Amino acid sequence: MQIIPVIDIKAGCAVLAQQGERKNYQALSTPLCTSSQLNDVIDAYLSLYAFAQIYIADLDALMQTGNNQKLIYSAIIHYPQLNFIIDCGSFQAYDTASNVTPIIGTESVDKHTLKDIKQQTNDFILSLDFCAQNKPMGDSALYQSPHLWPKQLIIMTLALVGKNNGPDLKKLQHYYNDYPEYNFIAAGGIRHRQDLIQLKKIGIQQALVASALHNGTLTATDIRQLST
Secondary structure, three states: OOEEEEEEEEEEEEOOOOOOHHHHHHEOOOOOOOOOOOHHHHHHHHHOOOEEEEEEHHHHHHHOOOOOHHHHHHHHHHHOOEEEEEEEEOOOOOOOOOEEEEEEEEOOOOHHHHHHHHHOOOOOEEEEOOOOOOOOOOOHHHHHHHHHHHOOOEEHHHOOOOOOOOOOHHHHHHHHOOOOEEEEEEEEOOOOHHHHHHHOOOOOOEEOOOHHHHHOOOOHHHHHHHHO
């Protein structure tokens, strides 16, 4: 099991996500990291475990209220050993950086645009986004169009983010069973080691995690044991 730490950026600060209500997200201050500065949060994650990847969502870019591209780019340069998985609603925003894998979210792309991207490259991650009401976001055709998918997909259930209710095992099991040739990454609701063990049991090998790392319910020992 690979755990990928998550950082949401809004107005230049890391914020704590809660059920997809992005306008209400507050600056991050947790037992793991009392600072909301991007590099401080990355350092806090790396002090816990030698993660290879970090997921960053630029919420201002996703909400089309601005962007945090300069800040994020500085972190990309500062941590060349990390691979950054970046969701900002734009495929080209960080294409000059060698240690970036772009995310294309269904909330930000339609079928025709995704088809164009797929013809150019398969080196991206598609996020199948489900809103706070647990409904598909964006072009619903994308959720049943595996010919347009890259190898890796995130199943993002915003209704569960920060809610401490556990991941959507049913939805993840559905996608894993129906599309076994793809690699699905769980996102939303992961609370502790047992949730990750349950994900492994249904075939999910990667998970995006924030709250459980910040509040200490997922420890360095847990991560090491799950990674073996």
